[in-house]
Amino acid sequence: xxxxxxxxxxxxxxxxxxxxxxxxxxxxxxxxxxxxxxxxxxxxxxxxxxxxxxxxxxxxxxxxxxxxxxxxxxxxxxxxxxxxxxxxxxxxxxxxxxxxxxxxxxxxxxxxxxxxxxxxxxxxxxxxxxxxxxxxxxxxxxxxxxxxxxxxxxxxxxxxxxxxxxxxxxxxxxxxxxxxxxxxxxxxxxxxxxxxxxxxxxxxxxxxxxxxxxxxxxxxxxxxxxxxxxxxxxxxxxxxxxxxxxxxxxxxxxxxxxxxxxxxxxxxxxxxxxxxxxxxxxxxxxxxxxxxxxxxxxxxxxxxxxxxxxxxxxxxxxxxxxxxxxxxxxxxxxxxxxxxxxxxxxxxxxxxxxxxxxxxxxxxxxxxxxxxxxxxxxxxxxxxxxxxxxxxxxxxxxxxxxxxxxxxxxxxxxxxxxxxxxxxxxxxxxxx
Amino acid sequence: xxxxxxxxxxxxxxxxxxxxxxxxxxxxxxxxxxxxxxxxxxxxxxxxxxxxxxxxxxxxxxxxxxxxxxxxxxxxxxxxxxxxxxxxxxxxxxxxxxxxxxxxxxxxxxxxxxxxxxxxxxxxxxxxxxxxxxxxxxxxxxxxxxxxxxxxxxxxxxxxxxxxxxxxxxxxxxxxxxxxxxxxxxxxxxxxxxxxxxxxxxxxxxxxxxxxxxxxxxxxxxxxxxxxxxxxxxxxxxxxxxx
Amino acid sequence: xxxxxxxxxxxxxxxxxxxxxxxxxxxxxxxxxxxxxxxxxxxxxxxxxxxxxxxxxxxxxxxxxxxxxxxxxxxxxxxxxxxxxxxxxxxxxxxxxxxxxxxxxxxxxxxxxxxxxxxxxxxxxxxxxxxxxxxxxxxxxxxxxxxxxxxxxxxxxxxxxxxxxxxxxxxxxxxxxxxxxxxxxxxxxxxxxxxxxxxxxxxxxxxxxxxxxxxxxxxxxxxxxxxxxxxxxxxxx
Numbered sequence: 001x002x003x004x005x006x007x008x009x010x011x012x013x014x015x016x017x018x019x020x021x022x023x024x025x026x027x028x029x030x031x032x033x034x035x036x037x038x039x040x041x042x043x044x045x046x047x048x049x050x051x052x053x054x055x056x057x058x059x060x061x062x063x064x065x066x067x068x069x070x071x072x073x074x075x076x077x078x079x080x081x082x083x084x085x086x087x088x089x090x091x092x093x094x095x096x097x098x099x100x101x102x103x104x105x106x107x108x109x110x111x112x113x114x115x116x117x118x119x120x121x122x123x124x125x126x127x128x129x130x131x132x133x134x135x136x137x138x139x140x141x142x143x144x145x146x147x148x149x150x151x152x153x154x155x156x157x158x159x160x161x162x163x164x165x166x167x168x169x170x171x172x173x174x175x176x177x178x179x180x181x182x183x184x185x186x187x188x189x190x191x192x193x194x195x196x197x198x199x200x201x202x203x204x205x206x207x208x209x210x211x212x213x214x215x216x217x218x219x220x221x222x223x224x225x226x227x228x229x230x231x232x233x234x235x236x237x238x239x240x241x242x243x244x245x246x247x248x249x250x251x252x253x254x255x256x257x258x259x260x261x262x263x264x265x266x267x268x269x270x271x272x273x274x275x276x277x278x279x280x281x282x283x284x285x286x287x288x289x290x291x292x293x294x295x296x297x298x299x300x301x302x303x304x305x306x307x308x309x310x311x312x313x314x315x316x317x318x319x320x321x322x323x324x325x326x327x328x329x330x331x332x333x334x335x336x337x338x339x340x341x342x343x344x345x346x347x348x349x350x351x352x353x354x355x356x357x358x359x360x361x362x363x364x365x366x367x368x369x370x371x372x373x374x375x376x377x378x379x380x381x382x383x384x385x386x387x388x389x390x391x392x393x394x395x396x397x398x399x400x401x402x403x404x405x406x407x408x409x410x411x412x413x414x415x416x417x418x419x420x421x422x423x424x425x426x427x428x429x430x431x432x
Numbered sequence: 433x434x435x436x437x438x439x440x441x442x443x444x445x446x447x448x449x450x451x452x453x454x455x456x457x458x459x460x461x462x463x464x465x466x467x468x469x470x471x472x473x474x475x476x477x478x479x480x481x482x483x484x485x486x487x488x489x490x491x492x493x494x495x496x497x498x499x500x501x502x503x504x505x506x507x508x509x510x511x512x513x514x515x516x517x518x519x520x521x522x523x524x525x526x527x528x529x530x531x532x533x534x535x536x537x538x539x540x541x542x543x544x545x546x547x548x549x550x551x552x553x554x555x556x557x558x559x560x561x562x563x564x565x566x567x568x569x570x571x572x573x574x575x576x577x578x579x580x581x582x583x584x585x586x587x588x589x590x591x592x593x594x595x596x597x598x599x600x601x602x603x604x605x606x607x608x609x610x611x612x613x614x615x616x617x618x619x620x621x622x623x624x625x626x627x628x629x630x631x632x633x634x635x636x637x638x639x640x641x642x643x644x645x646x647x648x649x650x651x652x653x654x655x656x657x658x659x660x661x662x663x664x665x666x667x668x669x670x671x672x673x674x675x
Numbered sequence: 676x677x678x679x680x681x682x683x684x685x686x687x688x689x690x691x692x693x694x695x696x697x698x699x700x701x702x703x704x705x706x707x708x709x710x711x712x713x714x715x716x717x718x719x720x721x722x723x724x725x726x727x728x729x730x731x732x733x734x735x736x737x738x739x740x741x742x743x744x745x746x747x748x749x750x751x752x753x754x755x756x757x758x759x760x761x762x763x764x765x766x767x768x769x770x771x772x773x774x775x776x777x778x779x780x781x782x783x784x785x786x787x788x789x790x791x792x793x794x795x796x797x798x799x800x801x802x803x804x805x806x807x808x809x810x811x812x813x814x815x816x817x818x819x820x821x822x823x824x825x826x827x828x829x830x831x832x833x834x835x836x837x838x839x840x841x842x843x844x845x846x847x848x849x850x851x852x853x854x855x856x857x858x859x860x861x862x863x864x865x866x867x868x869x870x871x872x873x874x875x876x877x878x879x880x881x882x883x884x885x886x887x888x889x890x891x892x893x894x895x896x897x898x899x900x901x902x903x904x905x906x907x908x909x910x911x912x
Contacts, residue, residue, distance in 0.1 A: 048644075048648050049648065050641065050644065050645055050648070055782065055785055056735060056785060056789060057764075058734075058762075058764045062736075062737065062738075062741070063737050063782065065636075067637065067641055069644060077644075079638060079640075079641060081636070081638075082597060082598065083596075083597060083598035083599060083600070083779070083781050084737075084779065084781050084782045084785070085737055085738060085776075085777065085779060085782070086598040086599065086779050086781060086816045087738075087777055087779065087812045087814070087816065087817060088608065088812065088814035088815055088816045088817065090583075090609060091608055091609055091613075091615060091814055091815065092615070092811070092812065092813075092814050095615055103811065104811070107738070107739055107811075110738065110739035110742055111742065126490050126491065127489075127490050129490075129491070154742070157749075169749065170749060170750045171750075173745070173746060173749035173750050173751070174749075174750045174751070176746070176749075177746070177749075177750065177751045180746070190743070190746075190835075190837060191739055191742060191743065191835055192739060192834055192835065251571075253519050253520055253544060254519070254570055254571050254572065255571045255572050256520065256521050256522070256570065256571070256572025267544065269520070269544055274547055275547075275549075363489045363490060364489050364490065364493075365489065365490035365493060366493060366522075366523065366538075366540050366551060367490075368522065375522065377522055377523050377540070379523065379525065379538070379540075381527055383529065389527065389529055389530075390525075390527045390528070392523070392525045394522060394523040394525075394540075398575065398579075399572055399575070399576070402571075402572070402574055402575040403571075406571075427737070427738070428738050428739070431598060431779075432598075598816075599781070599816070600780070600781045605815065608815055608816070613815070614815075615813075615814055615815065616813065616814060616815055617814075617815030617816075620876075620880055621819060621879050621880050621883035621884075622872065622876035622877070622879040622880045622883075623876075624780055624815075625780070625783065625818065625823050625824070625872045625879055626870070626871060626872060626876070627780070628780035628781070628783035628784060628818070629783055629784055629787055629824065629870045629871060629872060630784075630869075630870035630871075631783075631784040
């Protein structure tokens with residue numbers, strides 16, 4: 001918990017000014033002419049060079065491509081090029097009915113698939129006015145918090161590799177394998193879970209699953225403590241991460257950062273607290289807030305978020321109610337197999353829901369949850385048909401990575417990899 | 433089950449996106465006495481005629497349609513006015529309903545101070561897809577506007593670096609998320625593959641980078657050069673661009 | 676799908692890569708079986724043995740499959756057991772390309788370039804449904820199977836494949852190496868024509884044609900045919 005405060009609203013120590021209403025006063029960004037940003041001097045011109053990193057590079061966490069203009073080892077200008085994984089999710093979504101989109105969602109963020117499944121289903125349910133059952137709500141909270149740990153573990157391992165600590169990768173993957181097993185026991189898949197349906201889940205939790213989860217919750221803190229021992233006070237780690245990749249609170253808000261990247265800069269914004277969904281306001285958990293906005297603070301925030309997720313899981317398991325996991329709404333939910341096989345109405349109902357798809361009324365909804373990367377927004381627009389007019393995803397990584405040039409211009413080349421790793425990006429959701 | 437019914441079911445699978453009416457479908461009539469939203473009232477007071485209709489969807493989401501000519505002014509005011517302070521641009525995107533209906537550009541705003549949401553929509557007729565950029569209001573809009581340009585072809589005037597972001601810079605098939613764009617693109621698969629494989633180094637760099645490389649007298653970092661595999665060609669032209 | 680069609684022109688590399696010297700599969704009973712040419716056979720066995728047990732993979736990971744590839748290399752599945760603990764992130768020191776994940780057209784030239792940078796002899800694994808066939812991403816931006824771009828030796832199915840699946844695919848590559856004859860066929864002929872697909876345009880169109888019923892298809896099954904969207908004028912000069 002070193003360096004992590006829990007109750008800060010805004011960090012004022014680093015030059016940010018508080019306005020009369022408690023908000024930050026920010027000067028308007030002065031427009032800069034593109035040409036003026038690069039001054040070509042005939043004398044030093046020859047010393048600059050362009051360096052291309054990616055799109056196939058082990059340290060870009062996927063297929064990100066950066067073109068850096070260097071003066072010696074100092075980054076003068078950084079231009080990310082994305083789109084090397086553009087899979088046309090949003091176009092495909094317009095050709096699929098509402099339930100068929102769910103398998104696409106977990107291929108977007110394959111590091112935390114269940115959060116994506118849940119967020120999409122929640123957006124469509126909100127648009128349709130379907131209220132899921134209490135059991136479904138608690139189960140989704142459990143799954144989302146489990147995948148927050150799942151995603152942060154991968155971030156920890158790969159960032160460790162990028163900064164030269166390979167051990168962490170093996171430690172975290174050992175724990176990830178246990179979550180893989182939990183995924184598999186519930187959904188049958190290790191990564192591409194596709195667990196939610198509009199109005200419920202694909203199935204109830206299998207017997208014994210909660211016990212397996214609690215075993216993980218009980219033993220996982222030990223590994224976390226080991227990683228903490230290895231990294232938090234490690235002088236190499238501190239040297240590579242502290243005061244690197246700084247971004248102030250005001251800039252972080254203006255750049256639209258979210259998640260741990262924003263909170264590390266001292267902005268107290270967490271969708272779970274600010275616009276609570278699924279009764280998050282009744283769970284007891286803290287939101288870690290950083291002070292400096294550097295890589296080290298992001299690391300501390302994510303470590304603490306994992307501990308807080310464990311707390312939430314414990315509370316959720318305690319309050320897990322019985323009853324049906326699917327809402328009793330014939331618009332969205334299939335009849336039971338027995339009913340479909342035995343009476344004509346149920347069979348026609350089954351046929352219509354499967355073949356024509358769920359029909360959503362005219363309307364739209366922009367709904368966001370706190371994913372492991374930041375604020376994940378799902379925007380669904382319906383014109384009354386069984387397929388969306390528009391399905392839009394506000395990928396948190398997409399907006400977080402846009403701030404990368406701002407953070408690394410003026411820094412050293414070796415910091416580029418560290419800063420890029422610290423943003424916790426996943427290219428599937430950046431490129432969509 | 434009759435044969436006809438079965439076929440109808442199969443046809444439903446093949447029908448693609450639902451047929452859209454000639455106008456953007458509007459949600460069912462609002463209940464009388466829409467719950468007031470402080471921002472909407474303030475907007476109406478200040479920008480009287482520039483504010484269009486106010487709709488509420490999905491229970492608690494307020495949408496305000498604003499005039500395209502004054503959108504930048506309105507959005508800037510929403511960010512700066514002490515009673516509004518929408519300092520966090522959550523999302524910027526567009527919707528194409530197809531059938532010649534006006535394209536809608538959507539701004540989803542959040543105030544970290546007042547903890548409020550509002551959604552601003554600007555309607556653009558398909559023959560005039562131009563809108564003022566909010567790049568200098570929220571820097572978050574930088575890539576979001578580029579994405580809308582890439583996918584819908586909306587030109588944001590005042591954006592300093594408006595170019596394609598997800599598709600290749602030399603993409604020639606159009607704007608993929610428009611409704612008139614076919615799912616598999618306009619070219620045949622063989623043609624798409626051929627074009628992809630014949631991309632040159634220049635196609636991977638932005639015009640600005642090409643200019644920097646030219647002025648620095650540097651050969652471009654090697655992505656897909658001409659010549660044989662593996663061996664960099666010794667006689668590359670001095671400005672680094674091989675024709 | 677017509678993949679085995681002899682009219683599959685424009686793919687001269689593929690014939691050369693398919694176990695030259697063994698058109699009928701003879702002599703594949705094992706490397707130590709008594710084949711003509713005692714010395715070369717022994718040499719083959721030694722070379723193959725060393726090659727197959729020290730493969731250096733080049734992980735070309737893009738999406739979900741890359742995460743499973745990482746899991747394969749990590750603690751539990753431990754790819755190092757098969758002599759592959761050195762993941763080679765430079766294509767110039769690698770001899771097996773693992774293409775894990777979907778490949779958009781924007782990435783196609785990069786993939787081809789990396790394949791060309793790898794020295795002979797080299798092998799390619801197409802990991803996962805998207806790399807092998809485009810998978811669910813039958814849309815405007817996606818390559819419908821990387822075999823239209825580079826020659827592929829082993830396809831690993833799955834979305835994504837489990838680590839066991841990838842390991843099995845790698846074992847199949849080792850099996851293929853064990854059966855090859857390096858003394859006779861030191862460098863596999865490979866005519867990848869600059870800027871052109873590995874297959875003829877007709878074949879690319881054929882294997883990339885829509886199938887299944889997941890999206891709005893113009894050839895959904897044998898049952899019905901809907902108004903097919905034919906776009907004859909799409910081809911640009």
